[in-house]
Amino acid sequence: MLERLFKLKEQGTDIKTEVIAGLTTFLTMAYIIFVNPAILSETGMDRGAVFVATCLAAAIGCFIMGLVANYPVAQAPGMGLNAFFTYTVVFQMGYSWQVALAAVFLSGVCFIALSLFKVREWIIHSIPLSLRTGISAGIGMFLALIALQNSGIVVDHPATLVSMGDLSAFGPAMAALGFFLTIGLVNRGIKGAVMIAILIVTALGVLFGEIQYGGIMSAPPSIAPTFMQLDFAGAMEVGLISIVFAFLFVDLFDTAGTLVGVAQKAELLDKDGKLPRLNRALLADSTATTVGAVLGTSNTTSYIESVSGVAAGGRTGLTAVTVGIMFLLALFFSPLAGMVPAYATAGALFYVAILMMSGLVGVNWRDLTEAAPVVVVCLLMPLTYSIAHGIGLGFISYCAIKAFSGKGRDVPISIWVLAALFLLKFVM
Structure with a gap:
């Protein structure tokens, strides 16, 4: 049955290899079951319910990706998208988390x-590489700022807006230790490095009396507090159109970049350099996003950590299905997830930020018309505390700079349209 479903022999793999690859991928991305509830619960959402929604949305996304698209790509609620949900839509713009969930669903x-109409492929190919790189790096910088604030390493200051926190305090010290542990373990090639670092810092918090021990395993908590709690009436406001677009836009390029990167590593691209069954893969994350919103979590997307499973030999959807099964088993570790403090996940956020910023090496820094918009996006996302604002200002600056440099004809019509819409939004 497995051979018929996943065509293992055709891809030169076997069941044992695929299962090991799936376990490897899960260990490298399991930190999301701790980090996502920690971020989304800041909006007032029930942390236990978000934990369950995170595991279920990830499992569903993995099963669809594995069984429908037959790719070794795992899915889970995306980093950056959960930050946008909490810190921009809810905190900065003042919408309730119920309205934000409805926006995710839409x-x-x-x-x-x-x-279905293959428009996503057209959009992906029309956006300049520099802007795509800038958006990813900008989200990375935004996550880094959030990590520093949550851990107390950076604090508010009335004169300079931000300042250095008390590094001798337990939280900031543990956050720094978690970050150093994460980088050290990753560099040593240890599987599950990020999760191990989070658990070590959490254990130290319990040992020093900073965290109350709540157990390791139990029956999954109720998902009722977040299940079907979508406020569609509030989401129909004109101001939410840009939010829905921002969710769509970020997830679009996050998934596209991940799919191409993993496919290249697994040598799954065809002779023309294109990804077979791309539409099925895109349908997997979009379907998982709608289901995840109903359950009670932000956008579900493809994870670049899937590369670790590919490096372990994963070549088919059986790898993704294995990851999905592991997320279902993780449902029984909710007490452990509930104990993890913000400073324990700060190192993981900073590590993810580094991964997202690494693409800047591919920017053509000699061409200012390409480099300048990248810098605009990277700086203004964290400084405006908004992924949506950073994206919009990046598109506007890209078109304006190209036009004033005499290269306006090099800009695709779709980019002009998007820039005009963003400009209209800011003006209005």
């Missing part, structure tokens, strides 16, 4: 529609 519906 973005998922848009994903599905765009995937």
Whole structure:
């Protein structure tokens, strides 16, 4: 049955290799079951319910990706998208988390529609590489700022807006230790390095009396506090259109970049350098996003950590299905997830930020018309505390700089349209 479903022999793999690859991928991305509830619960969402929603959305996304698209790509609620959900839509713009969930659901519906009509592929190919790189790096910088603030390493200051916190305090010290542990373990090639670092810091918090021990395993908590809690009436406001678009836009390039990167590593691209069954893969994350919103979590997307499973030999959807099964088993570790403090996940956030910023090496820094918009996006995302604002200002600056440099004809029509819409939004 497995051979018929995943075509293992055709891909030169076997069941044992695929299962090991799936376990490897899960260990490298399991930190999301701690980090996502920690971030989304800041909005007032029930942490236990978000934990369950995170595990279920990840499992569903992995099963769809594995069984429908047959790719070794794992899915889970995306980093950056959860930060946008909490710190921009809820905190900065003042919407409730119920409205934000409805916006996530609507973005998922848009994903599905765009995937069915292959519009997503057209959009992906029309956006300049420099802007795509800038968006990813900008989100990385935004996550880094959040990590520093949550851990107390950076604090508010009335004169300079931000300042150095008390590094001798337990939280900042443990956050720094977690970051150093994460980088050290990753560099040594230890599987599950990020999760191990989070658990070590959490254990130290319990040992020093900073965290109350709540157990390791139990029956999964109720998902009722977040299940079907979508406020569609609030999400229909004109101001939410840009939010839905921002969710769609970020997830679009996050997934596209991950799919191409993993496919290249697994040598799954065809002779023309294209990804077979791309539309099925795009449908997987868009469907998982809509289901995840109903369950109670932010956008579900493909994870670049899937490369670790590919490096271990994963070549088919059986790898993704294995990851999905592991997320279902993780449902029984909710007490452990509930004990993890913000300073324990700060190192993981900073590590993810580094990964997202690494793409800047591919920017053509000699061409200022390409480099300048990248810097605009990277700086203004964290400084405006908004992924949506950073994306919008990046598009506007890209078009303006190209036009004033005499290269306006090099800009695709779709980019001009998007820049005009963003400009209209800021003006209005």
